[in-house]
Amino acid sequence: MLTTDFPVGSPCWIDLGSPDIRATAAFYGAVFGWTFQEVPEAGGYGFLQLNGERVAALGNLDAGSRPAWTTYFLTADVDATVKAAEHSGATVRVPPMDVMEEGRFAALTDPQGAEFALWQAGNTRGLDAVSEPDTLVWTELHTSDPDGAFAFYKGLFNWRVEVFEPSPGMNYRVVSTADGDQQQTSFGGIAPVMAEGQPSAWTPYFAAADVDALVDKATATGGSVLMPAEDVENVGRIAWLADPNGAPFALIKGEPQES
Numbered sequence: 001m002l003t004t005d006f007p008v009g010s011p012c013w014i015d016l017g018s019p020d021i022r023a024t025a026a027f028y029g030a031v032f033g034w035t036f037q038e039v040p041e042a043g044g045y046g047f048l049q050l051n052g053e054r055v056a057a058l059g060n061l062d063a064g065s066r067p068a069w070t071t072y073f074l075t076a077d078v079d080a081t082v083k084a085a086e087h088s089g090a091t092v093r094v095p096p097m098d099v100m101e102e103g104r105f106a107a108l109t110d111p112q113g114a115e116f117a118l119w120q121a122g123n124t125r126g127l128d129a130v131s132e133p134d135t136l137v138w139t140e141l142h143t144s145d146p147d148g149a150f151a152f153y154k155g156l157f158n159w160r161v162e163v164f165e166p167s168p169g170m171n172y173r174v175v176s177t178a179d180g181d182q183q184q185t186s187f188g189g190i191a192p193v194m195a196e197g198q199p200s201a202w203t204p205y206f207a208a209a210d211v212d213a214l215v216d217k218a219t220a221t222g223g224s225v226l227m228p229a230e231d232v233e234n235v236g237r238i239a240w241l242a243d244p245n246g247a248p249f250a251l252i253k254g255e256p257q258e259s
Contacts, residue, residue: 002130002137002187006074009157009177010187011139012119012126013072014204015057017065018245021046025058027243030221031214032134032206041100053128055135067245070107070117071139071202073157078104078120081156085110088152098122110152112143114200131207138205138252139188142198146173146190149200162186164234201248203240208251211237215251218243 006012018024021044025036028048036058038046045059061067075081078096086092089111096106096118103122109115119126131137143149150173153159158178163171173190176182193200208214211229219225222244229239229251236254243249 001184002139004126004128004130006121006126007177007179007185008074008076009159010074010185011071011136012074012121013057013117014069014127014136014139015045015059015072016067016069016247017059017061018067018247019061020245021058021060024243024245027218027221027223028056028058031217031223034134050129050134055127055129067243067247068115068201069204069247069249070115071204072105072117072119072126074126075118075120075157078106078118081118082106082108084156085152088155090152110143110149110200112145112149112152112200114141114143114149114202116202133207133209135207136204137207137254138250139202140205140250141188141190141200141202142193143190143200144193145200146192150175150190161190164189203248203250205238205250205252208237208253211239211251211253215239215241 028034034048034050036046037049047054048056048058082092082096085108091109093109094107096104098104101122102124104120105117107117129135150161160176160182162174164174174186175188176186215229218241224242226242226248227240229237231237236252238252240250
């Protein structure tokens, strides 16, 4: 389960690049009740908050990029992790740099083409709230090479894996951080791409008290449905959506025994 303890190797931050920050903040505000607080010295970048707690961030879309959520993984040493990632076939999009006194980050693309980022904590270790309704609860990598992808990230973070079959014939890798109880420290999954030719990508899941209600809110404010709400045995009720700019995200209400 994702917690704000944020052990090394866990997702600790997510942000979204948008071509229209105000409109995007309004969309997520309508869906999740988030508010946007701009950081004056950060060139339009700011925090998406729920009840005053940071649950995500939002900034300007980089030139040539498509709107998408980026998942940041905590590392004790960004520079060393970047070197290890490059040695294993990753591409560095943004080299290590300091973010004021808050921490140090870098942005990369893994060998299968999925974008992600690294965070070395300074004053900020990560998000203020996770695993609560309307906050980040899970991160999922759909990739063209699940075996290769897991080997790559294991080399960086020493992740552990447990193969799970949510339905017959469907293999899903549940990943956990290196230390602690394996089930209690699980935070995400690795699975094949859902359609041939689909790019490899990390997608955030947000906890939902009512998946269907949030789907209705999203579609009413310009979002689209990528996968309709459905019950998945041994998992819960899930849906995949895209915001008005096309950035995918997912919703989940876990089964009672997993909540």
